[in-house]
Amino acid sequence: MSRLKFRDEGESHNFWQNYTDLMSGFLIVFIIASLAAYSEYKGWVDMFTEAGVEKSNIKDVVVTAEIYKKIKSFEVAKNNLNKRFIKYNSTFKRFECSVPVQFDPNSDVIPEKYKKDLVSAGEELIQTLQVSSEDMKNQIGFTIVIEGRAAKPWNMQSPNVEQQKYAEELSYRRSRNLFHLWQGNGVIAKMEAENCNIFITGSGYGGRFRYTGKDEDKNKTFIIQVTPYIKN
Structure with a gap:
């Protein structure tokens, strides 16, 4: 069975190399989004900690605050x-x-x-x-x-x-x-x-x-x- 090849301006085109680059790009986007989400969450935590909310209750308070924002x-x-x-x-x-x-x-x-x-x-x-x-x-x-x-x-x-x-x-x-x-x-x-x-x-x-x-x-x-x- 012959192997399928792509050519661009006379040069061999490596499909798997481009696929790897694409997935690497997705990974970078995911990491950035995760950091942004964590940063926002940490901002909530810091705010409620300074307000005297007990650490064990912070998660519930943050979730409630996020729902309130949606309302x-x-x-x-x-x-x-x-x-x-x-x-x-x-x-x-x-x-x-x-x-x-x-x-x-x-x-x-x-x-x-x-x-x-x-x-x-x-x-x-x-x-x-x-x-x-x-x-x-x-x-x-x-x-x-x-x-x-x-x-x-x-x-x-x-x-x-x-x-x-x-x-x-x-x-x-x-x-x-x-x-x-x-x-x-x-x-x-x-x-x-x-x-x-x-x-x-x-x-x-x-x-x-x-x-x-x-x-x-x-x-x-x-x-x-x-x-x-x-x-x-």
């Missing part, structure tokens, strides 16, 4: 997200569903024409959660709150207790129906695969950071609160 990275990344149906409100620090659902008066039934867009909004929320890297999956969990609200009628100044209670119950049922819509279309299962705990609530005419005045109708939207946390 902050998620917080920064979500500020730049602006999907079609899920938008991040940087003023109120929350996600808002921009699908303009118009429920029939006193009804919690989601009209058929809005369901497709609401499912798409759920898929966009999943993409938002996936901003975090794969190595966070066993370390970071998310609490998701689907909050329903109600817009006050134009002639209502200050709702009484009965009116507020009714609006809270109605907005809760609307949020619950959004949850069931997502559940029936596989959205909830995908969220749970991203370490999410999902809760539903209704604030009626209440809730922090409501739109007021001419923007009162914007309170009809669903508010989505996403809070990352460190898993035990």
Whole structure:
């Protein structure tokens, strides 16, 4: 069997020599990366040692600090997200569903024409959660709150207790129906695969950071609160 030879400008080309050079290059990169990682770790250790943290606890503290950095990275990344149906409100620090659902008066039934867009909004929320890297999956969990609200009628100044209670119950049922819509279309299962705990609530005419005045109708939207946390 003849031996395969490569030639470049009349000179024999040694394949294994180039292969060795390539692997040597990879080794150098690995060593540099390892030194950089060790340097960062040692920086954490020195900082916590000076702060009086016991040596036996430093490793746990360093790991927790690294996870915290990843959570902050998620917080920064979500500020730049602006999907079609899920938008991040940087003023109120929350996600808002921009699908303009118009429920029939006193009804919690989601009209058929809005369901497709609401499912798409759920898929966009999943993409938002996936901003975090794969190595966070066993370390970071998310609490998701689907909050329903109600817009006050134009002639209502200050709702009484009965009116507020009714609006809270109605907005809760609307949020619950959004949850069931997502559940029936596989959205909830995908969220749970991203370490999410999902809760539903209704604030009626209440809730922090409501739109007021001419923007009162914007309170009809669903508010989505996403809070990352460190898993035990």
